[in-house]
Amino acid sequence: MKIIQITDTHFVPPGRTLYNLDPAASLRRIVADINERHADADLVVITGDLANDGDEDAYRLLLDTLAPLPCEVRLLLGNHDDRGSFRRVFPDASVDSQGFIQSALTTPDGALRLLFLDSHEPETTGGKYCPARLGWLATELAKTPDVPAVIFIHHPPFDAGFAHFKHIGFHDPEPLMEVLRAHPAGIRHLFFGHIHISLSGITECGISYTSGRGASHQFIVEPKNPRPWWSAGTGPNYTVITQRGGGLRAMHVDTLDAQPLAQANECLGP
Numbered sequence: 001m002k003i004i005q006i007t008d009t010h011f012v013p014p015g016r017t018l019y020n021l022d023p024a025a026s027l028r029r030i031v032a033d034i035n036e037r038h039a040d041a042d043l044v045v046i047t048g049d050l051a052n053d054g055d056e057d058a059y060r061l062l063l064d065t066l067a068p069l070p071c072e073v074r075l076l077l078g079n080h081d082d083r084g085s086f087r088r089v090f091p092d093a094s095v096d097s098q099g100f101i102q103s104a105l106t107t108p109d110g111a112l113r114l115l116f117l118d119s120h121e122p123e124t125t126g127g128k129y130c131p132a133r134l135g136w137l138a139t140e141l142a143k144t145p146d147v148p149a150v151i152f153i154h155h156p157p158f159d160a161g162f163a164h165f166k167h168i169g170f171h172d173p174e175p176l177m178e179v180l181r182a183h184p185a186g187i188r189h190l191f192f193g194h195i196h197i198s199l200s201g202i203t204e205c206g207i208s209y210t211s212g213r214g215a216s217h218q219f220i221v222e223p224k225n226p227r228p229w230w231s232a233g234t235g236p237n238y239t240v241i242t243q244r245g246g247g248l249r250a251m252h253v254d255t256l257d258a259q260p261l262a263q264a265n266e267c268l269g270p
């Protein structure tokens with residue numbers, strides 16, 4: 001299965017820009033690149049902060065911009081989003097019985113269970129995961145106790161190590177981590193956004209993770225600076241996740257035109 005992760009699109013209403021960038025133009029570039037190089041993708045996941053101010057005009061522009069994608073798209077919410085506005089523009093989005101934007105699916109080969117979590121809390125920049133959402137997650141994990149799970153969520157449920165996110169990371173992540181740790185088959189990997197910086201690692205309890213960098217604006221990496229600078233970074237980007245059985249690999253892709261310097265030889269070994 002081929003999954004594309006895009007994150008933090010931060011759409012604004014038509015005609016507006018954000019940090020001198022046009023988030024819709026960034027996503028159009030990403031969509032075109034996916035269609036050109038990864039038209040065989042099975043699923044596109046956007047891990048939250050879909051719209052910068054949660055307004056319906058921005059969500060409608062997002063809907064139009066995603067239209068050329070040939071595969072299913074799952075949208076998650078981040079702190080910048082508005083659940084009500086989102087649901088009015090995307091009435092067919094997968095929701096749980098409580099109205100949270102949460103869903104699950106099993107990979108076609110049955111090897112992994114993919115879980116898409118909603119860590120958005122109104123008026124809160126950091127992530128939250130309330131008892132109602134925990135109940136949904138525990139129920140979903142219990143349906144397939146023998147199948148390892150992969151988590152997609154906006155906020156990383158652990159300390160990512162950046163001063164800017166010290167107070168806006170994940171509020172009280174322990175109940176969520178407790179449910180994840182209790183899954184008999186284990187959590188194979190966790191994909192998230194929120195930090196606008198490329199990060200990979202493994203939690204103290206042994207869950208490996210990868211972040212997306214942000215589809216439009218990214219942080220200049222200054223871990224100790226509580227006020228780091230926004231930049232265009234490496235430009236519009238996305239992550240290609242290839243799954244086979246219980247294995248995953250994540251490849252970060254930049255869409256800016258690179259200046260070719262020399263063509264490499266085809267290396268046939270040894």
Ligand SMILES: [Fe+2]
Binds near residue numbers: 008010078080195
């Ligand atoms: Fe964001």
